[in-house]
Amino acid sequence: MISRAVRIGALVAVAAAAVALVLVLPHWLSDAKAAEFARAGCLFIAIVGLNLVTGYTGQISLGQGALMAVGGYTTAILTANHGFRDLWTIPLAGLVAMAAGFVVGLPARRLSGLYLALATFAFAVAMPALLKRFSGLTGGSQGINLFDKALNRSTGALGHVHVLGRTLATNDFLFYLTWGIGLVLAGAAWLLVRGRVGRAFRAVRDSEVAAASSGINTGFYKTLAFGISGFYAGVGGSLFVLVSNWFVSPSTFGFDKSLLLIVGAVVGGLGSLAGMALGALFIQFVPDWAGNLSSAPGAPSVFFGAAIVLVMILLPAGLGGLFRRLAEPLTRRL
Amino acid sequence: MGKSRVLFSVLAALVVVSAASAGGSSTPGVTSKQILIGGTTPLSGPASAYAAVAKGADAYFKYVNDHGGVFGRSIKYKYDDDAYDPSQTIEKVRDLVQNDDVFAIYNTLGTEQNLAIRSYLNQLKVPQLLVASGASTWGSDYKKYPWTIGYQPSYRGEATIYGRYIANARPTARIGILYQNDAYGKELIAGLQRGLGKKAKLIVSKQGYDATDTDVKSQIARLKSKRVNTLMVFATPKFAIQSYSSARLLGWRPLVFVNVVSSASNTMTIAALASSKRQTEGSISLAFLKDPVNTRWKNDKAIKLFKTILKKYNGGEGLTDYYNIYGMSSAFTLVDALRHAGKNPTRASVMKAVTHLNERNDPFVLPGVVIKTTPTSRFPITQARLERYHNGQWVYFGPLVHVG
C-alpha cells in the first residue's frame, strides 16, 4: 500500500514537473528556438501514437509520416478553402487521420510482421504521389501556402497572439499549444495502455495466438491501434503545419519523415513516455547539431547516423531506458 | 486559484521579456564593418550538387571582401542546409531572419523552396534577392511580392525559344517531351507550346517522371515507340544523362533539346560517356553564362579569374562546375546592387538598386548580355544564345536572343 502511494506520488510529481518544465521553458528560449521546440512537440505527439502501435501492440508501422500528412492537409484545406478557424481544425485533422489510420490498419487483420510493414510502407510511399496527383485539392507539388491568405486564424506566423486576455509571442504560443496538447494526449495514452484496451494491445504483441485463444479479437485491436495512432499523427501533422509558417507540401511528410519517426520512437525507448519526448528532441535537434560540427557535404549525416548507432549500442532500450535505469534504484530505496 | 495566478504571472513575465527584446534598431544585418546576408541551399540530400551555386557565390564575396568590400563593409553570406525540403527552408530562413537578423535573403535555391518563404519575407519586408530558380513567377508577380526578384532566364522563356526554333527550322518534327513532373517541368512545357504557337500539335507524346524515380528507361522506350524524332529533355542532369544512355540502348537517335539546367559541359561529357559521341552530337540548348569547360573560354579573363577565386576561396573545388560560375555571376550582381544601394544601405534601397540594374560588365555572362531591370521588368537576365553540341563542345549559333 505504501509503495503504491509512493508510486502514485512519484507519478504526480513527474507529471507536475513535466507541466512546469513546459511552462517555463520558453522563458529561456529565443523566438526561433521556441519554434524548433514547438516542432519537436508535433513530432512528440506523432511518436506517442506510433508507440501505441509499435511499442504496445507490436506492429511495425512505416507510415506514421503519411498519417501526419493527412492531418496536415486536412488543416490546410479546411482553413484555406472552407473558412474554418485554424485551432478548430486540429481535432478534425486528428479524426480524419484516425479514419485513414483505420484503413491502413485493415490489412493488419490478415498480415503481420514485415508483410504488414510493407502495407504501411506502401501507404507512406504512395502519399506524396497522391498529393501531387490530386492537385486541385492539395496544390500539387507546390503544396498549400496559407501565409498571406486572409484567414480565420488564431495563430499568426508573425507578431503576437492574444489568448485569454494575455499577449504571447507567436512562437511561444505555438510552443505552449503543441506541448500542452502533447502532454494531454500523452496522459490519455498513459491511461489507455493501463486499461483494458492496453492489456489487449500487449496481449497481441506478446502472442497473437495466445491472445486469440483467450478471446481477444486480435484483428480488431490491431486495427484499433492503427486508428488511435492515426489520431495522434493527425493532430501532430496539423500542428506541424501551423508551426511551419502555415505551409505544407508533399515533401513535408515524405517517406523519410516516417523513418525518422520510428527512429525517434526506438531511440527514445518504446514503451516509455518520457522516452518519446527524448526521441522527438533527438530527431529534431541532433541533425542540427551534426550540421554545426561540419558543413562538409555528407558530414552531418555521418554524425547523425553515428549518434543513432551509438545510442542503440549503449542503450538498446533507448534513452527512456536510461531514465528507468536511473530511477529504479531510487524507487527501490524508497 | 493561487496556482493559476502563478502561471499567469509567469506568462506575463514572458510577455515583458519578449516585448523588451523586440526593441527597434537601424537596418538589420548592417554594421559599420559587415553586411550579413543569408540563404538556404541543399548541402545534403538528393539535390546537393546544386550547393555549388552557394559556394561559388560565397567564394566571390570573399574575393570582394579581400579587395575592400562594399563601402568598406565586408559581405558575410550565411547559407544553411535545407536538404531541398521546403519545410526546412522555412525553418532555416525564419532562423536567419529572426535570430541572425540578416539584411536580406539571397540566392536561395529551388522553386518550391522559394515559394514557401516568399509570403513570409514579403510580409516582413525582407528582400528575397536573386532567387536561384527559373520559375517565371519571380519576375512577373512583383505587384503582389514587391520584395522578391529572380535572376536567371525563366524556364518558360527558355522553352519558348526552343519552340520558335522548331516551328521555323523543323516544321515537320514529331516532338516528344520527357519532363519532370513538377512546377519546373510543366513550366517548360507551357513555354514550348507558346513558342510553337500554331505548331503545338507537333507534340506527339509527353512522358513525365518523378524526381524520386530510379530511371526513365520506360519513358524513353515509350517516346521511341511514338516515332518521335525531336526529343525535348526537360529534366535534371541525372535524368538528362539517362535519356541519352537509354536512347542509345534502344538504338534510337532523335535530335535532342536539353534544357539549361542540364546542359553544362560536364553533364554533357558524362552523357557522351554514358551513351556515345554520336548520341549527343547535334543536341541543342541555350546558354547565358560562360561555361568553364568550353575551350572557347580557355584564355578568357573571367574564366581565369573564376578559377583563381575558387582556388583561393573554395579549396580549388568546382573548377569545371557550371553551378559555381552561376553562383559567382549572381554574387557579382548582388555586389553591384549593394554598391548602388548607397553608403548606408537599407532594405528599401537595395530593393531599389536591384530593380534598377544596368550591368554591362558582368564578366561571367556571355559577351553582350546586359543584366537589366526596371521596377516593372524584373527578369535580370533576358538574353541568351542557342548552342549546338558538336565534337564534344558547345558551339553557339545565331545571335543573342531575347528570352522573355
Next chain:
Amino acid sequence: MIVAVDWAGVAQQVVSGLSSGGIYALLAVALVLIYRATGVVNFAQGELAMFSTFVAWTLTQHGLAYWPAFVVTVLAAFAGGIVLERAVIRPVEQASVLTVAIVTIGLFFVVNGAAFWIWSPEVKSMPNAFSTRPIRIAGVAFSISDLGIIGVSLLAVLLLWLFFRFTKLGLAMRAAALNPDSSRLTGIRVSWTIALGWGLATALGAVAGLLAAPPLGSFDQNFMQPILLYAFAGAVLGGIDSALGAVIGSLALGVFLNLLGTYVSWVGTDLRQAAALAVILVVLLVKPAGLLGTAAVRRV
C-alpha cells in the same frame, strides 16, 4: 483506361522491366539473407551497394577496367560486410529486432554521408559492363546490356543457391538461421555465420550496384535508394524468407512497374510506384506470407 497496345512496344517494356527487376532481385536476395540470419530488414543494404559502386568507380578512375574492378570490389564488399557486422551489429545481437533495424537506419545515414564526404556530390559515370550496341530481334531493339544484367543476376543467385545447398559452410549457415540454439550445440559458431551472411549480402549488393550504375548513365550517392524500395517490395512479394521468391517477386515487380506506367494511362508514371505497391498488397492479402514464403511460425 487501357490504351491501344503495340506488341513490339510491350516486348521492349518487358525486357527492360526484367533487367530492372534483375537488379532489384540481387538486392532483394541480399535482404533475404540478412533477414533469415537475424530477422531484420537491413535498411543500409542499398547504401552499402552504393558505397561499393563508388569504390569500384575510384578503381576505374585509376585505370582498372570494369571487370577487374568488379571482382576486387565484390571481394572487398564481402570483407567489409563481415567487419561491419562485427563492429555494429554484434553489440546489439541480443537486443530486440527493432533495435537492430534502427542500427541499420543509423548505418544508412553514416554510409550515405560518408560517400558524400569522400566523393563530391557531382554525378559520376561508370564505364559500361556490356556492349551498348542494340540488337534487333523481330523488329524490337534489345540491348546487350539488358540481357547481360539479367544473365549475371541469375548467375549470382544460382551460385548462392549452390553454396547453401552443397557446401558444408552453406549448410551450417542454414542450420544456424533455422535453429540457432541446437546449431550451437552441434558446434556451429552461430555468431560468425551471421557475420558471414552480412558478408555475402554486402557482396551481392555490390554486384547489384555495379550492374545498376552503368546503364543508368550516371549515378550519385542516392541512386540505390529507390532500388532498395523496390527490392524490399519484391522480397516481401516473393516471401521474405525465400531467396527464390525474392527473385521471382523482383522480376515480376520490374515488369509490372513498366507495364503499369506505360499502358494504364490513368496510372501514368507518377502513380506507378503507388499502383505497383497497391497490387502487391492485394496479392499479400490473398497470400499473407508472399508467393513462396512460409507462414510465420506462431509462438504460443
